[in-house]
Amino acid sequence: MKKNPTQDITTEQLILATAEKLFLEKGYSLTSTTEIAKIAGCNQALVHYYFRTKDRLFDAVFKKHSTIFISSLLQRMEDHLSFEEKVRKKVEIHFDVMMENPGLPFLFFNEINTNPGRLNQLKVQIGNSENSFISQIESELSLEIEKGAIRPMTATGLLLTILSMNLGLFIAGPFLKTITTMQDSEYQNLMDHRKRENTTVILKSLRPE
Amino acid sequence: MKKNPTQDITTEQLILATAEKLFLEKGYSLTSTTEIAKIAGCNQALVHYYFRTKDRLFDAVFKKHSTIFISSLLQRMEDHLSFEEKVRKKVEIHFDVMMENPGLPFLFFNEINTNPGRLNQLKVQIGNSENSFISQIESELSLEIEKGAIRPMTATGLLLTILSMNLGLFIAGPFLKTITTMQDSEYQNLMDHRKRENTTVILKSLRPE
DNA sequence: GCATAAATTAATTGTATTATTAAATATACA
DNA sequence: TGTATATTTAATAATACAATTAATTTATGC
Structure with a gap:
């Protein structure tokens, strides 16, 4: 064979x-x-x-990688963690997945603009897992807001902030690397630093007042 | 003729x-x-x-739009504004430019991945304007940090945070719109809200402690 | 109005690409 | 071993595309 x-x-x-x-x-x-x-x-x-066909081949690739990406964003965190630890870990895990798959944002982004139809297959995937991270933190979040420990926001809004920060960095990063002719090691350092920075920014954004 | x-x-x-x-x-x-x-x-x-050639034609388009994008990010703010107001306005201006040119991130991103050589022409453009927003806020920023009004960070780091947040949103936004089959008006509302949200997140991220 | 230059078109070349077909080769299995 | 089945290849059809050329039309200056 x-x-x-x-x-x-x-x-x-x-x-x-x-x-x-x-x-x-x-x-x-x-x-x-x-x-x-x-x-x-x-x-x-x-x-x-x-x-x-080439299209079916691409589809196979796309399915595989969209699963990686989506689940890194939507998967539940361990229940025993505190709210802040859940958020922190979510940022880090999402960051790490993007770090390991630097081509991923490009793949997605390209598809949105050139063939949005392909994203439809993600609806099911996302619909199924909607009661994952978001629903996990939802009640905890509103509790913290009532306590006044966190400013008013929705779980979806928080997730969108996390996604924005990380995604944006992984778009801006290669751009920066190219135009400043950065070495790989320098870039690695930058990204290490920005991982901590993104976490800090997001955690600070929760603060009330 | x-x-x-x-x-x-x-x-x-x-x-x-x-x-x-x-x-x-x-x-x-x-x-x-x-x-x-x-x-x-x-x-x-x-x-x-x-x-x-097709390449030269593309180049003409790219040059024009890269100028819009870069200058929205690097242009100085009015001097009389307070530090916080400078940051706030920078976020808003950058946001607005992306809102008016939704295809812009795609254009850039595509080029980084498929033809990074084209970005070289941006080096000059950016090199020239490097003593713009960054140098404008640099001294003010270190003053605020010394006072303890803002946590330690570099001007470049702050700008990267702004870029990440806005850019990330304009990548994630269309994605969200597609997979949730959002109406245009809903999307508009979302983006209006996120403009304020991004500003809030970034300003909060400056806070010390 | 006429000559010259600019603008525009039709036609064509060469190449790259996806996809199919039919033939060839390898493998399994009875 | 021999035959059916799976795998692999060579050849090619059909199409799309960038780019060029030569011819035609349109505008401009004199």
């Missing part, structure tokens, strides 16, 4: 992995099935044999 | 305007010179007659 039985990865998986890499780097339209095949080291027709 | 002398807009300007619209909507690679010509109502060769 397999041509190269020494490797335990199938050709199909190899094609998918290659496509993943290229789509994340350059987006849908700048990536050709020819290039995917070339880099994967197989015939171009094979890409279509396994995935029929 | 002009085919249609009743309009005071030249064909060249019309082509540029059409290209602007399409590039902002769909990015470089999904926009063809054929489509530009079609929508502008002229022959495709004319696009190349005026701008030689």
